[in-house]
Amino acid sequence: MKKLMLLSLLVLGILGGCASENKKAESSSSSAFSESSASTQQVEKIDFTTYNTGIDFEEFVRDPEGSQDKKTILAAKVIQVMEADDLVQYLGTIQTSPDKSFTVALVISKEKITNKVIEGDExxxxxxxxxxxxYTNTLGVEKTIPRFLIDGYDIV
Incomplete structure (x- = not known):
């Protein structure tokens, strides 16, 4: 009887030790996930106030190569959506005045997409x-337009 009780206590002790090791592993695993998730969020945090640069949109049209990496805020109507492996590209129109509009290419990484954008969205x-x-349009005319990398967006 003593041997049976001793054996039972030994088994319970081993099982209890394993359970506490699993809890420690889960705890350190979840804290590592939290830390990695928090550091990712810090990297992705963007100061959108730096995009209010006052650069005239027509500067991007006149000198798109010279305007690389310059920031701005645009409002566009999506006229076409093209998806690739890791990227989505939108063709959109920018209305700079009641009688003047421009077509632009807008590119975004799929991992940054929070709400799906479809044709017709503003x-x-x-x-x-x-x-x-x-690109070549449906009429066979070669077009060259400004291209932008989307860092953030809102569907209006």
């Missing part, structure tokens, strides 16, 4: 110049 975007995008 979006406000915080962007950086990326140079130009060249």
């Amino acid at each position: 979006i406000r975007v915080w962007v950086r110049g990326l140079g130009v995008y060249e």
Whole structure:
């Protein structure tokens, strides 16, 4: 009987020790996840006030190569959505005055997409110049337009 009780206590002690080790492992694993998640959020934090640069949009149209990495805020109507492996590109129109509009290419990493943007959506975007995008339209006409990297967006 004593042997049976001793054996039972031994088994319970081993099981109790294993359970506390699992809890420690889970705890350190979840704290590591929290730390990595927090550091990712810190990296992704963007100061959108730096995009209010006062740069005239037509500067991007006149000199897209010279406007690379310059920040601005745009409002665009999406006219086409093109998806690739890690990126989504939108063709959009920018209305600079009642009688003047421009087509632009807007590129975003799929991991930054919080709400799906579809054709016809109006979006406000915080962007950086990326140079130009060249394409052939449905009429066979070659086009060169300014291209921007989206750092943040809102569907209006």
